[in-house]
Amino acid sequence: MAAERRLILRHIDQPGYTPDIDCYRRHGGYKTLEKALRLEAAEGPDGRRLTPQERLRQEVAVSQLRGRGGAGFPTGLKWSLVDRTSGKPIHLICNADESEPGAFKDRQILYKDPHQLLEGMILACYANEAHQAWIYIRGEFIQGARILEKALEEARRAGFLGNNILGSGYDLEIHIHRGAGAYICGEETALIESLEGRRPYPRVKPPFYPTVFGLYQCPTIVNNVETLCAVKHVIEMGGAEYAKLGSPNNTGTRIVCLSGCVRRPGYYEIETGKVTLRELIFEESFGGGLREGRRLKAVIPGGVSSRVFRAGEKVKLPSSDPSEQGAARAVDALDIPYDFTTVAAAGSMSGAGAIIVLDDTVSMVEALANIAEFFAHESCGQCVPCREGSFWISEILRRILRGEGRPQDPDELLRIARNIAGGKTVCAFGDACARPVESFVTKFEEEFRAACGARIGAPAGGE
């Protein structure tokens, strides 16, 4: 039977575990940082002499850790893209703007174990020779910002922040920056604009990565809360040891957020790729199945930006058996392991680990209307296809819910979605708002057609 593997959440929710520094240190906190700061230069695998910082970066590269914010970008690779020759200061930003509907994992860390994040962040800053760092926390996390302020103060007093940290000669200051209710700030270049005091309009790419031109045009690393905590464990365990957890190219643990129509919604930390969607939803140690008498209808595997899976849907995956040379095999979508690679190969994504379960009482039209309203509200308005498209998608869905849908509306929704997606916008929001529309309408076509055809004689009302 599949089970949790708590690494980052090891202490969270244990009786008596509190977010203060004393409790964190009683549980071994900041030991990894102390050790890392004493690290000396040594010869690397290729015989080159590595600085202590390079050795830490090496561990993260070896761990194959992938970013937990949604895109799954390899953290070691991101760090290797930092321009270290520009002479400009290197900045690090922790993206704590957790806003993807269905995601609530970062919040558990911020509220219940803030020092774990700080230790990971200080390690990441030290490894990258950053001396100034920010935590961009979403505005609604009012208590969270306060908990972090207190944690920062405690860390400063204990000598883990400030000048000459633990006598190492290394200086670092971390500040908190609160967002103010805009989902788009989770996009890293929008976040940087917001941190610069501007409207959070995502930046035009290229340059693709803030690691070259980021905050104040300086090389900047933006890492998610969970990623930075994972860095702490990578350094603690060693990259190679960490990479033994999970599955190839999907190493380590991930915190999965389960919500919607399950008995036991919540956050569960698993070895990446070692548990299937079916196990996450139905096993007693996870979601515990659906409520009495309900049947599964659909699963949103990675936040509302991801393509939905229909219950019973068969997805084509390349065979893992080398003798079959990658020939496709059909697998029930629920039986795929929950990781970055397989969920992507099945046509969706695991994103920030937000699984939303829909049972047979849910109207897919209503669910999509809810998602569409979210995107219409959150589009920053910079690009016309996204601003206008997300608005009209939402309007059409509202019209359908009012019983005024036209027979051509499902096709119209698909047409608009296709006119937003595919590189027509500055950032990935455009694709994100198109994916649910495209997948809901295609995979539940009969339901959308019925909702639009049922106009004549349908009772007025609804909203």
Add this chain to the structure above:
Amino acid sequence: MREEPTDEVNAAIAEIARRYPQPRSAALMVLHFLQERFGCLTPPLIEQAAEQLGLQPVNLYELVTFYPMFRMRPAGRWHLRLCRTLSCALAGSAELHRYLCEKLGLDPSERGPQTTPDGRVTVEFVDCLARCHQAPAALCNEEEWDRVDKGKLDEFLRRLESERGDELG
């Protein structure tokens, strides 16, 4: 309540600005500070803050009008943000929003912030509060409410009533 920034307020703004390599970066944190202190962001506050950060007023107005959490008119003494996004909607948040609006004489079809005529309560139907496992989720001022139901809302309405009674009493 004073609306003019005092020396003390100016000192606080300067203190926030010191945390950043460029003062403009302090904009959001300064606006949060002023809104928490004065209840809302009035033109004199915005313009004074802009001057202090070396910005044009429009540089701050464009933030105040973009970010949903900033407001130029006061909110009620109680600001209830109820989540409208998918997992909370599946747990009945739309019905709860309608119920609360009807009880308070507000428009249930309005998702943006609306305040009762007596200035006591602001109700807002907001996007995901990142507590989907405790749906429906709400934020009442700074207090986080989990698994909100009609009973919880009735309790809140009774609290409002008794508060009003105390004030009249």
